[in-house]
Amino acid sequence: MSDASTLIDRIYEAAVIPELWSDVCISLAAEVNAYSACLLTIGSDQRIDWICSPNINEAMIRYSRSEVRYQNVRPERSMISSPAAFSRDIDVMTAQEIIDDPIYNAFLRPMGLGWSMGAVFREPSGHTLIFDFIAREADGPFSSTHVDRLNSMKGDLARAALISSRLTFRQAENITSTMSMLGLPAMVVGEDNRVLVMNDGMEGLAPRIRTGAANKLSLENPAVNTLVLGALDELRVAETAKVQSIPLPAVEDQPALILHLLPVRRNARDIFSRGLAVVIATPVGLAGPPDLRVLSGLFDLTPGEARVARELSSGANLETVAVTLGLSLETVRTYLKRIFFKTGTRRQAELTHLLSGLGRVAA
Structure with missing residues (x-):
């Protein structure tokens, strides 16, 4: 068992750096002799x-794609029997239910696993957070000591997860604020097409661009509305980040615009991100490389990283970028690694393709 204060510190560190949750899951599993967390x-x-712990990720992928997951009775029963606290499968299910459980039979027992423990927390936003632990079948059910250990940390775990969630919402607000300073109408659209946050510039484009029922994005032009919603559907399943640009025709005294849809969810492990895309409106005719402030605002790039990204967007190779900016090749490579991480891209060609779509998004 690890030092309690050290583990709590790591939990809160993961709250502000979500990528660390995977390592925290490994440590949490070790705390209670679990196979995975x-x-x-x-x-x-x-x-x-x-x-999750890496050893259960493949099973989680299959589980997430299966209709069987809708047959999971444990979360609902746990919320009734032990609200916002950890409980075991043997606390909320009968022995026969555990034997017959389709999730155990389809996903756990083939891996030699067979017992679970978890806690369910409700976010104010309506989302549900679940901490789930799985044990090897041969080890038997989790003990009451294991339950007590996790319950001693439940407040910290819930707060840390909520902090992660709130920080991603603040990031969405920061993006639209940055675009406001550049005079660009912008909004962040969530997974279900709801508008999470919209700046004054975008609000000023109503009724051409507006929110409809349930605060969902809606465009006055039916054809453009279909294109935008279709583009958002593509972003949901896209494996790589890609900017999509859709023209919005002029109407009466309102000029034609280009709507740029930029994926927000660039890191597959960022499970807290509620945003699907940043939508930015620019007048027709703007051209050139991306504005440095746009790059910084959208991807949280440092000034140095933004300058390198801007040069790469034009298709320049690393050697040319180094000479142009007066940097060593090694420094440019270091910047490139950070840019890959922040944009969710993995190859230079992929990065160039993403950034080139922002050429019209300039101040």
């Missing part, structure tokens, strides 16, 4: 996302 989020649309 997993932090899941379930949206109002039943979309499931997770961060």
Whole structure:
């Protein structure tokens, strides 16, 4: 068992750096002799996302794609029997139910696993957070000592997960604020097409661009509305980040615009991100490389990283970028690694393709 204060510190560190949750899951599993630990989020649309110990990730992928997951009785029963606290499968299910459970039979027992323990927390946003632990079948059910150990940390775990969630919402607000300073109408659209945040510039484009029922994005032009919603659908399943640009025709005294849809969810492990895309409106005719402030605002790039990204967007190779900016080749490579991480891209060609779509998004 690890030092309690050290583990709590790491939990709160993961709260502000979500990529660390995977390592925290490994440590949490070790605390209670579990095979794996997993932090899941379930949206109002039943979309499931997770961060987990690496050894259970493949099973989680299959589980998330299976209809069997809707037969999971444990979360609902846990919320009734032990609200916002950890409980075991043997606390909320009969022995026969555990034997017959389709999830255990389809996903756990083939891996030699067979017992679970978890806690369910509700976010104010309506999303559900679940901490789930799985034990090897041969080890038997989790003990009451294991339950007590996790319950001693339940407040910290819940607060840390909520902090992660709130920080991503603040990031969405920061993006639209940055675009406001550049005079660009912008909004952040969530997974279910709801507008999470919109700046004054975008609000000023109503009724051409507006929110409709349930605060969902809606465009006055039916054809453009279909294109935008279709583009958002593509972003949901896209494996790589890609900017999509859609023209919005002029109407009466309102000029034609280009709507740029930029994926927000660039890190597959960022399970807290509620945003699907940043939508930015620019006048027709703007051209050139991306504005440095746009790059910084959208991807949280440092000034140095933004300058390198701007040069790469034109297709320049690393050697040319180094000479142009007066940097060593090694420094440019270091910047490139950070840019890959922040933009969710993995190759230079992929990065160039993403950034080139922002050429019209200039101040």
